Amino acid sequence: MMPDFHQEGQAETQQWQPEQKAPVILLENVSKTYGKIHALTGITLALSGGVTGILGLNGAGKSTLFKILMGKLKPSSGQVRLFGTNPWKNPAPYSRVGFVPEGEKMYDWMTAHDFISTFARLNGLTRDEAKQEADRVLDFVGLLDVAHKQIGRFSKGMRQRTKIAHALVNDPELIILDEPLQGCDPLARTTIMNVIRELGRMGRTVIVSSHILTEIERITEQIVILHHGRLLALGNLHAIREKMDNIPHRIDIGCDSPKDLAKSVIDIDSVHGIIFQNPEALTVQTRNLGDFHSNLPSVIINGQHKVTSIDNPDDDLASILGYLTGGGGY
């Protein structure tokens, strides 16, 4: 309860030291319920180092999980540890954590530099230190040239990068990003992805959530899949994919003469079915996606087929979820 007279940024527990061997994040059987609604059920998870993607459809519990980690929500049951410390009612560990909330609202009347340097002082920096720090993090996310423009005039991508810069103040060891790519144009997406990958290379623990598989795939291979508040899968995206490769997949191929292409494709061993959708496309069914993808280019080149598109409709989060939950598709 006592105010922090030293204002050095350690908040309440001034002698707070992270436990040396504790994982950065530790969740033990964490559940969160709102009345009869189960937002999270029995999540057990430990993470340290590297970039981890939290995948889940909207409403899967990603944001709830982050808010529990950040001590904004109290878990209904289970243990939460951030650097070995319970974050509920204890802001001490936040000196090592950066959080990018999902909300759209920002202080539009502030400039990016203002916004970051003002809140940087809450880390115990003086005014001058905070200004330098704001320059540093804005440079890191590539917004230094627009640092003194009002946030209200920023594009969606610039706003997201401003929020990320805000989270990077004080060089935290753990950075949590809630849907940082949502609503961004492709260029902004690439920039943000590069920033996240760079943080991973710098040895930070980064947790990033998304509901789009391809986004996460471009950032990291280490993923956690949440579905209806449950932890569905955890591990390397490739390993999950390999498993999926052995179940029937559909591949849509757009071309000028589907029937000619079908004659060539039928020779690939893993193909077990072909459907003609329309005069300009065919759908191939395969039991081994990897094998099919490795053989397809040579088939196309040898047969001199004119292929306009290759689409993998099953290669998205919904079908992974469908597979993992044992249903057909989502």
Next chain:
Amino acid sequence: MADKTNTIFRALDRKASAITEFTMRQYRTKISTWVVLITGLVVISLLMLFYVDAMQRDFEAIDNDGDSVDSDGDLYPDGQERLYGTNPFSELSHPGLFDPPVPPDDPEKWINEDDFDWDESPTGTRIVSVGYDDDGDCRTDSRTSSQKDTNDNGIECDIELSLTLTGEFRYDSDSFVDEDPDDEAYAKEALHRASILGIGKLGFVFIISIFIPLFMATGLIRDEMTSGTMHYMLTKPIARTEVFFYRVIGYLGIVWPYLIILTLISAIVTGFAGPGDSLFRFSEFGIWLAILFAAMMATLVYGMLFCFLGVMWRYGIILAIPFAAWELGMALLSMGVPESPILRFSVIGWALIIVDAASMIVWPDMTLLIYSGFSVETTDSLGFEREELIGTDPLQYFYATPGLGDMSPFLSMIIATVVLLIQAAALLFIGGALFKGKEIE
């Protein structure tokens, strides 16, 4: 030592000033802030206009003792007849029959002819004798000694002022002493003081001090929570109680300077427009200072309370409305029954003690002024009811002695201030604790 100062300065340059400054800047960007502050200014300006208007008015000179009348029709006003010992009710008895004959007075001369004369007030159990019979209708030789000393204190033609053991003021006048004062001078002085007290107590300490926090402090934390921007502050290593406290300080950073400006404007207006021979009534800066201080204390406590209500419940402002009604009731009660114990369960009851104590210090003759106004209220021998002087009623309504019992006004002021600070600290404690355990979506 220099090193220490440097540390404190550098320390304050971090979290506390960051949130305080941020809060003040945030207020400046909101239209609602300006609307509320300008409305407050308009309200006080209107009250000031009414005040200036009252000060510019001409008050009719009233013949409070009715002696300008010529009851018997012999052209001599009753007062003149009484002075010369003739019978005011007999046509056949008037000073014109004297040798040499006395010409009749202009009846105007017998209006406002006997103004108040007092230079001291009673203190403790001391009895003082004041008053002077300006028009001589008491001192006249035609009266007997007992007629000149109707209050039986052994002094002819005086007014005896005393305090009873319970602190009540007693005003006991001989007949025909100070019985027809200058109504205009009295009305202006009384209305001037009543206006300062009324505007100060109801305008500043109630209306301004409750409505500004109601609109400005309720959203301090709540609005940040509902819009989701609270995360930018709370994901930093800072205790929530600190955020609560610094946000309220930021709110005070806007409201207190505003109150200082409003008070200064009012003090200048009443200082120049007030009655009296001097150009400016400097002595009344004290009462304005007390009004300002009471309003600052009230905005502090109300700010903490409304911010807390906002944290407790999204629609906390609904709870603030019955509370404001309660405070209005207490404000009115404190002016009538300042010693009522129920006032101790309010904020404004304490805040108004500060104003009351200061008015006791700044205007030690206040009770005398009020009683003098009532002293002309009599039924005369003809059965005419004489009313109290203009301004007496409002002055009596707005003036109250500090209700903490028989103690020095300074002590009352200190006790009230301490209680208000304790109230603020308690609200900070509860509000902080509540905010700390609040889940933020």
